[in-house]
Amino acid sequence: xxxxxxxxxxxxxxxxxxxxxxxxxxxxxxxxxxxxxxxxxxxxxxxxxxxxxxxxxxxxxxxxxxxxxxxxxxxxxxxxxxxxxxxxxxxxxxxxxxxxxxxxxxxxxxxxxxxxxxxxxxxxxxxxxxxxxxxxxxxxxxxxxxxxxxxxxxxxxxxxxxxxxxxxxxxxxxxxxxxxxxxxxxxxxxxxxxxxxxxxxxxxxxxxxxxxxxxxxxxxxxxxxxxxxxxxxxxxxxxxxxxxxxxxxxxxxxxxxxxxxxxxxxxxxxxxxxxxxxxxxxxxxxxxxxxxxxxxxxxxxxxxxxxxxxxxxxxxxxxxxxxxxxxxxxxxxxxxxxxxxxxxxxxxxxxxxxxxxxxxxxxxxxxxxxxxxx
Numbered sequence: 015x016x017x018x019x020x021x022x023x024x025x026x027x028x029x030x031x032x033x034x035x036x037x038x039x040x041x042x043x044x045x046x047x048x049x050x051x052x053x054x055x056x057x058x059x060x061x062x063x064x065x066x067x068x069x070x071x072x073x074x075x076x077x078x079x080x081x082x083x084x085x086x087x088x089x090x091x092x093x094x095x096x097x098x099x100x101x102x103x104x105x106x107x108x109x110x111x112x113x114x115x116x117x118x119x120x121x122x123x124x125x126x127x128x129x130x131x132x133x134x135x136x137x138x139x140x141x142x143x144x145x146x147x148x149x150x151x152x153x154x155x156x157x158x159x160x161x162x163x164x165x166x167x168x169x170x171x172x173x174x175x176x177x178x179x180x181x182x183x184x185x186x187x188x189x190x191x192x193x194x195x196x197x198x199x200x201x202x203x204x205x206x207x208x209x210x211x212x213x214x215x216x217x218x219x220x221x222x223x224x225x226x227x228x229x230x231x232x233x234x235x236x237x238x239x240x241x242x243x244x245x246x247x248x249x250x251x252x253x254x255x256x257x258x259x260x261x262x263x264x265x266x267x268x269x270x271x272x273x274x275x276x277x278x279x280x281x282x283x284x285x286x287x288x289x290x291x292x293x294x295x296x297x298x299x300x301x302x303x304x305x306x307x308x309x310x311x312x313x314x315x316x317x318x319x320x321x322x323x324x325x326x327x328x329x330x331x332x333x334x335x336x337x338x339x340x341x342x343x344x345x346x347x348x349x350x351x352x353x354x355x356x357x358x359x360x361x362x363x364x365x366x367x368x369x370x371x372x373x374x375x376x377x378x379x380x381x382x383x384x385x386x387x388x
Contacts, residue, residue: 015079017130021137023076028065031146034073034138035063035110036196039097045198046103048301058085058128061093062118063110070116077118084130085122091348093117095299102300102339105186106193112339113346139226140195142233148187152180154246155238156214166219167231169238172249173213181205185215200227213249282373285353286313290371292344293356300336313372319365329360329367337369341385357382 015023024034039059042048064073070089077087093100093111101108111117122131144150157170173181182205189203200223205215219228239245280288294310297303297317307318320326337358344350357378359368369385370378378384 015081017080017083017133018137020076020080021134024062024073024134025138027068027073030140030143032065033140033194034065035194036135036138037061037063037093037100037107037111038198039093039100041199042100042104042107046100048099048103058121058123058131059097060120060131061090061111062120063115064118070118073118080130083122084124084126085120087118087120090117090119091115092343092346095296098296098299098339098343099301099336101343102336106190106198108339108342109190112342115346135196136224136226138196139200139224140197140230141226142230142237144237146191147234148191149184152184153215154242154249155235156212156246156249157216158235158239158245160232160235161219161228166221166223167228168219169217169231169235171215171217171238172246173215174249174251181213181215188215188217195230197227197230200224201231280349280353282353282375285350286371286373289344289350289354289356290315292347292350293340293369293371296340296343297337300340302333302336313370315369315371317367317369319367321365326365328362328365333367338385345386356385358385359383 027034037060039061062073064070074087074089077083092113092115093107101112120131122128153171153173155169156172157168159165159168161167173184185203185205189198192198192201192203200220202218202220203215204218205213217231217234219231290310290313294308294315297315298308303317306320309316309318319328341356353374355372355374355376357370357372359370359382360366361368370382372378
C-alpha cells in the first residue's frame, strides 16, 4: 500500500460530516503565535482522531500496511500536557482534541517523512459540498478572483446581517470546517474589522495551497455565483433567516459517548484528590500561570499573582479562558468525567486566586463561582 492509498483508506472512514480529524500542532502553534510550543517542536507532530464507530486501533492497522514509513506513529491517550496551550486559542483543537481519548500520534520531520505525510494528507482532503458547508444561507458572494501559480484564489462573502458578532461566529465556523476537511494549511478565513467597511468574510488560498485547496474555493465560488446570479454589491435576504435549534455543548456530547467498562468504585474523596492533582499539574504548564506561585493545599489550589507596583498583574480574561480550558481538559481525563466539581474565588486585595475542589454533593455558594457553569 502506498501512502496515497493510506490517505484514501483514512478518508473512507466515517462520513463527510464525521471524517478523520487531523490536528497539525506546528501549524496551530504558528497560526496562534505560541512560541513556547514552537520552541518545543523538534519534529512534525500530528494527532488523528477517529470518527464515531472507528477505534484508534483500527486506524493504526491501516498505518501498519505501507512499507518503510519514515515517520513514527502510535496510539496515545490525549494530546499531552506539552500541547495543552493549543486548546485555549484554537477552537478546532478544543472542539475535537480537548478530552482524553485514543488518538494516533505522528512524528516526522525528515524530508522523506514530510513527503509521505503530504501524500497521505492530500488524499484525505475534502471537496466542497453545499450540503455540509456552514452558513451558506447567511451570506452572498461579493467577489471572486481565480488565482494562478503566483496569485492566490480569493472569494469574498458579504454577510446578510450587518452584525460583527454574527460575522465572528460565521468566520469561526468556516475556519473549523476547513480544518475538518484538512484544508487548514490551504485556505485562510478572515474578515474586515473596520467599522464602515462591508461585512465581508474573505477566503484566500495560501502559498502552501495545492490544487485541491484552490479547487475547493473555485467550487464554492461557482456554486454561489449560480445561486446568487453573479457578484453582489449588497446583501438582501429573499427568505427569512433560518433559526437553528440549540445544540448541546460539544464537550458534554463527547463525554456522554465515552464507554464505561465498570462503575467507579473509588471513594468520592479519592476522585476529588485525583482531580486536584491533575488540575494542578496542567495549570502550572499553561502560559498564563506557569510563572506564578502556585500552592497546593487540602482540596484547594492557591495562585498568587504578583503584587508589585511595577510588573505586577491581576487576574484577567486571558487567565479565565485558560482556567476554563484546564477544567475541560481534566473533565476529559480517564476516571475524571464526573464525581468532582471545581470553584474559583479571586481576592482582589491580595491578588490571590483560590480554586476549591468538592464532591458533587458539596455545593459552594456566592462569592464562589463554579467552573464550567457558563
